Amino acid sequence: GNSVTQMEGPVTLSEEAFLTINCTYTATGYPSLFWYVQYPGEGLQLLLKATKADDKGSNKGFEATYRKETTSFHLEKGSVQVSDSAVYFCALKHGTYKYIFGTGTRLKVLA
Amino acid sequence: KAGVTQTPRYLIKTRGQQVTLSCSPISGHRSVSWYQQTPGQGLQFLFEYFSETQRNKGNFPGRFSGRQFSNSRSEMNVSTLELGDSALYLCATQFGQGDNSPLHFGNGTRLTVT
Numbered sequence: 001g002n003s004v005t006q007m008e009g010p011v012t013l014s015e016e017a018f019l020t021i022n023c024t025y026t027a028t029g030y031p032s033l034f035w036y037v038q039y040p041g042e043g044l045q046l047l048l049k050a051t052k053a054d055d056k057g058s059n060k061g062f063e064a065t066y067r068k069e070t071t072s073f074h075l076e077k078g079s080v081q082v083s084d085s086a087v088y089f090c091a092l093k094h095g096t097y098k099y100i101f102g103t104g105t106r107l108k109v110l111a
Numbered sequence: 112k113a114g115v116t117q118t119p120r121y122l123i124k125t126r127g128q129q130v131t132l133s134c135s136p137i138s139g140h141r142s143v144s145w146y147q148q149t150p151g152q153g154l155q156f157l158f159e160y161f162s163e164t165q166r167n168k169g170n171f172p173g174r175f176s177g178r179q180f181s182n183s184r185s186e187m188n189v190s191t192l193e194l195g196d197s198a199l200y201l202c203a204t205q206f207g208q209g210d211n212s213p214l215h216f217g218n219g220t221r222l223t224v225t
Binding site for chain 2: 089
């Protein structure tokens with residue numbers, strides 16, 4: 001079946017450091033891929049998405065590229081801020097099947 | 112446009128009791144999904160409703176149930192509460208069903224079972 005695997009956290013970085021959170025998936029066909037972010041005390045919110053191979057989703061300085069050949073959708077940001085501290089979830093959606101979420105990666109950015 | 116509204120925000124219940132949680136979707140959204148979030152298990156899918164019909168169901172016991180009304184509002188019910196039911200329950204809505212439109216989440220209901 002479909003599945004998403006993302007790197008274990010927590011990830012602790014200093015402000016302005018480079019961020020990568022790895023996400024790989026297993027699915028037949030061409031699912032849509034998403035990154036959601038959850039700030040403390042809130043629900044998840046969409047950060048970015050990509051719907052086909054080689055698409056790059058981007059938002060708020062975050063980027064992720066849909067790599068069909070490596071079945072990956074890694075999240076990157078060139079310079080993190082304290083306000084980026086949150087939990088990040090990778091997810092896929094394929095047709096009528098339910099969304100599949102990764103286990104989440106907690107990011108802590110230190111000033 | 113108002114976001115997804117979940118009520119109540121916090122609940123404290125005793126083992127054996129039952130609880131009902133409510134979710135009001137964004138106007139126009141007809142699909143409502145429920146998730147249980149715990150530190151150990153992450154985000155677990157409970158069920159999805161579209162046009163008052165359950166379309167997908169996760170691997171939870173029958174004590175967990177839900178329904179959707181004609182105005183797309185949804186409720187979930189947990190009967191005979193157990194300590195392990197303590198969690199953040201998230202509702203997520205989207206416009207269609209079977210499409211890849213993003214989910215819009217509420218801020219959740221924090222349930223504590225003592």
